[in-house]
Amino acid sequence: xxxxxxxxxxxxxxxxxxxxxxxxxxxxxxxxxxxxxxxxxxxxxxxxxxxxxxxxxxxxxxxxxxxxxxxxxxxxxxxxxxxxxxxxxxxxxxxxxxxxxxxxxxxxxxxxxxxxxxxxxxxxxxxxxxxxxxxxxxxxxxxxxxxxxxxxxxxxxxxxxxxxxxxxxxxx
Numbered sequence: 647x648x649x650x651x652x653x654x655x656x657x658x659x660x661x662x663x664x665x666x667x668x669x670x671x672x673x674x675x676x677x678x679x680x681x682x683x684x685x686x687x688x689x690x691x692x693x694x695x696x697x698x699x700x701x702x703x704x705x706x707x708x709x710x711x712x713x714x715x716x717x718x719x720x721x722x723x724x725x726x727x728x729x730x731x732x733x734x735x736x737x738x739x740x741x742x743x744x745x746x747x748x749x750x751x752x753x754x755x756x757x758x759x760x761x762x763x764x765x766x767x768x769x770x771x772x773x774x775x776x777x778x779x780x781x782x783x784x785x786x787x788x789x790x791x792x793x794x795x796x797x798x799x800x801x802x803x804x805x806x807x808x809x810x811x812x813x814x815x816x817x818x
Contacts (some may be wrong), residue, residue: 647818651811665729669714670699673725684786695719699728702783706772708732715783721752723784733772740766740780744773748780753788757781 669681677696680688686700699716711733718723726745749763756762757777765773
């Protein structure tokens, strides 16, 4: 059990980070992208910081939703892209309006569905997930974007396999 738990812990830590390269190249063509801690990037053009980017993940109705979020140097959301989703097609039909309502929000702003952010009809839970993913990414940039790190720190992530193994260990 302990060996299984150790393997699951290691496998969870080795999960690949979302690929932000296509998003970065589309949002800031011709810029340089400097990796920061926490899967974030500092975006520079001619030696000046023009923005930051980070992924954000939250739970949707059918699984995780991952967004790429680009911010201005001041931390306001200026561009978004959905990197991963496993939801119904209804979410994608109305996602443009929802994503537009997230633009120009900062990490300290409210991201409440229906009040501060538009919701997709028939996909309220996933709409909330997209808003939370955007908020998480904005906060990641705010926390780590200012403190540049040459090597990104490895994050330990606990998921369902690790939780189940811990419960099995406790039951044993």
